[in-house]
Amino acid sequence: MNIRKSRPIIGISIGDINGVAIEVVIKALTDNRIFKSFTPLIYGHGKAISFYKKALSIDDFNFVQIKSLDEVQHKRVNVINVMEECPDVIPGVETQEAGKMALAALSQAVEDLKSGQIQALVTAPVNKNNINSEELHFVGHTEFITEAVGAKDSLMLMVSDQLRVGLVTGHIPLAKVPEAVTKERILKKAKLLLDSLEKDFGINKPKIAILGLNPHAGEDGLLGKEEEEIIKPAIRELKDQNKMVFGPYPSDGFFGMMHQTKFDGILAMYHDQGLIPFKSIAFSSGVNYTAGLPVIRTSPDHGTAYNIAGKNLADEGSMRAAIFLAADIISQHTPEEE
Numbered sequence: 001m002n003i004r005k006s007r008p009i010i011g012i013s014i015g016d017i018n019g020v021a022i023e024v025v026i027k028a029l030t031d032n033r034i035f036k037s038f039t040p041l042i043y044g045h046g047k048a049i050s051f052y053k054k055a056l057s058i059d060d061f062n063f064v065q066i067k068s069l070d071e072v073q074h075k076r077v078n079v080i081n082v083m084e085e086c087p088d089v090i091p092g093v094e095t096q097e098a099g100k101m102a103l104a105a106l107s108q109a110v111e112d113l114k115s116g117q118i119q120a121l122v123t124a125p126v127n128k129n130n131i132n133s134e135e136l137h138f139v140g141h142t143e144f145i146t147e148a149v150g151a152k153d154s155l156m157l158m159v160s161d162q163l164r165v166g167l168v169t170g171h172i173p174l175a176k177v178p179e180a181v182t183k184e185r186i187l188k189k190a191k192l193l194l195d196s197l198e199k200d201f202g203i204n205k206p207k208i209a210i211l212g213l214n215p216h217a218g219e220d221g222l223l224g225k226e227e228e229e230i231i232k233p234a235i236r237e238l239k240d241q242n243k244m245v246f247g248p249y250p251s252d253g254f255f256g257m258m259h260q261t262k263f264d265g266i267l268a269m270y271h272d273q274g275l276i277p278f279k280s281i282a283f284s285s286g287v288n289y290t291a292g293l294p295v296i297r298t299s300p301d302h303g304t305a306y307n308i309a310g311k312n313l314a315d316e317g318s319m320r321a322a323i324f325l326a327a328d329i330i331s332q333h334t335p336e337e338e
Contacts, residue, residue, distance in 0.1 A: 008119035014044030015124030019304025020314035027316035047086035091310025099130025120296035120326035160282030196291035210247035
């Protein structure tokens with residue numbers, strides 16, 4: 001019997017050690033359900049984790065340090081050091097050393113994910129500023145992992161029990177959104193969303209809504225031409241392929257009238273259009289899932305929150321949801337044994 005096949009390993013890249021990342025990871029991993037179906041492996045450093053365990057007086061959390069994945073202990077929280085020396089932990093303070101640790105953890109975890117040594121990756125929050133350097137232009141986990149695994153494209157998909165929102169454009173300046181919203185891009189992202197709803201979430205014949213770009217979805221061209229010239233033609237083409245796709249909807253009225261409850265997924269044109277309503281509805285339980293990759297990656301839907309780091313105030317709900325969503329998708333991808 002292959003124990004690794006029966007009990008998958010979910011990696012967790014530790015993120016910024018001076019933010020709330022370690023706190024939410026520790027709190028999430030005190031959930032006893034964790035060990036029933038998978039084994040957690042934290043990429044970071046034991047000293048940083050011990051610092052927060054002691055500072056936050058979390059007595060019901062224990063871990064074992066390992067040097068390689070061959071040493072993984074199931075039904076235990078495993079920690080692998082990604083740097084020989086742990087940087088100083090200074091809660092609430094941005095440091096370059098913490099950025100180097102976050103990048104080292106992410107890089108090693110992604111390599112193990114690509115090689116199949118771990119079955120999913122949950123990424124804890126990082127600070128883009130202290131990761132960026134002359135050698136690396138880091139705009140986000142989604143883009144970094146998409147490139148690292150050699151995928152042509154991916155979809156940033158925000159997931160909660162009530163809502164799934166994908167984005168046509170992600171981490172780009174708002175001024176560049178209109179030129180990035182093309183028919184081709186909408187078609188690609190819509191198909192990624194539809195495929196993910198089927199393969200990752202087990203929804204047969206998913207039904208999605210596509211939002212407009214302009215106020216009132218352009219109001220028949222009065223407030224913008226993108227709906228008439230780009231978005232509607234894309235929707236027509238998808239419908240011609242027998243896809244259950246509807247829109248374009250004005251985003252304010254769509255969410256204001258709770259239309260999101262009528263669809264399996266929603267495709268927003270840009271970052272804040274999708275994330276503002278999502279976080280308003282599901283901030284403490286929302287998850288960021290990167291759909292369309294050959295690997296499984298999730299993350300909580302919040303950032304480093306330096307202002308509350310080390311104060312035992314961080315809510316671990318989103319991190320816990322990210323871990324369990326990764327486990328659910330692993331199960332969805334794993335054929336049932338006869």
